[in-house]
Amino acid sequence: MVGTDLAIDLGTSHIKIYAKGKGVIVDEPSLVTVNKATDEVLATGNAAYAMVGRTSAKIDVVQPLNNGVISNFDLAQYLINHHLKKICGSRVFMPRVVVSVPCEVTEVEKRAVVDAVSSFGVRKVCLIEEPVAAAMGAGIDIFTPHGSFVIDVGGGTTDIAVLSLGGISMSGSIKIGGDAFDEAIIKFVRRKYNLMIGKRMAEDAKIAIGCLYPQQEPMVHRVKGRNAVTSLPQWAELNSDELLEAMIEPAVEIIKLCQQILEGTPPELMGDIYEEGGFLTGGSAQIPGFAQLLSRKLKMKIHVAEDPQYCVVQGAGKAIPYIDQLDGKGMSQLNPLSATY
Secondary structure, eight states, rough: TTTTTTEEEEESSEEEEEETTEEEEEEEEEEEEEEEEOOOOEEEEHHHTTTTTOOOOTTTOSSSSEEHHHHHHHHHHHHHHHHHHHHOSSSSSOEEEEEOOOTTOHHHHHHHHHHHTTOOOSSSEEEEEEEHHHHHHTTTOSSOOEEEEEEEESEEEOOEEEEEEEEEEEEEEEEHHHHHHHHHHHHHHHHHHHHEHHHHHHHHHHHHHHOOOSSSSSEEEEEEEEEEETTHHHHHHHHEHHHHHHHHHHHHHHHHHHHHHHHHOOHHHOOOOOHHHHHSSSGGSSSSHHHHHHHHHHHSSSEEEESSSGGGHHHHTTGGGGOOOOOOOOTTTTTOOOOOO
């Protein structure tokens, strides 16, 4: 793996790394477990996720990325360096790296990402906007004069964009994603059953029976937690119709943003979009009925990409060859990379 160029999807919930010629080689939760007294890192990734909701008072499970951007620089830097060290081993031959960022990040947030990645000593860091990477990962040819509509629902943010000729024509980002669905389930269960459950239990319920469109055969899932009144252990049987009721509110906010972006889209691109349909990517694209809901509300076909959770990192991987096209004066006209450092 020495010297191999890499692509990184720094997600709120998962960090994914793609190696040129190897595919996705890292897919782990973006979590770090820290000893509060000594600030020593105890675990990262899957090992840290196993501790969520089960730690002592001395230990804290931290999510160093929030809403698609770095919220704890030191731990984000540690997390990135931890994975890059496992991949690269020696620092003799450092890779070039393409990193995906939300489409509406500030220059300060971009610089934080670049600094966190470059601290390992990589040769060059290039940024690609998530909707562009998602479209490339979904197999869309973004370099033709043809409009494409992409909805990328990640863990912390949803990025929506209309693409044409290798760039973004219209875009928008909202701080709602998979984590917002989890929070909505937690609030619903407490309101209806007086039952307090953790984020991990809510995520398990979402994966098991979550949906955003009425299902023909409602499914049932048991959640366990603490009674909010008596503080005693309690469980409840949830069905998919109840989770639909809980999860619909965040989905409606995503639909509103889609409608706003389509309203500002040039007519010619709009014609292309309605002919071809939109593409749904990101981990939450796998929620049953999400594409159906979007299709009904937006009055257009919505296709769920193949392996939607990997579209961004695979698209960033496909952008690696474009690093070579960068000249001293900046980007070529049809280069999907948005910045280089």
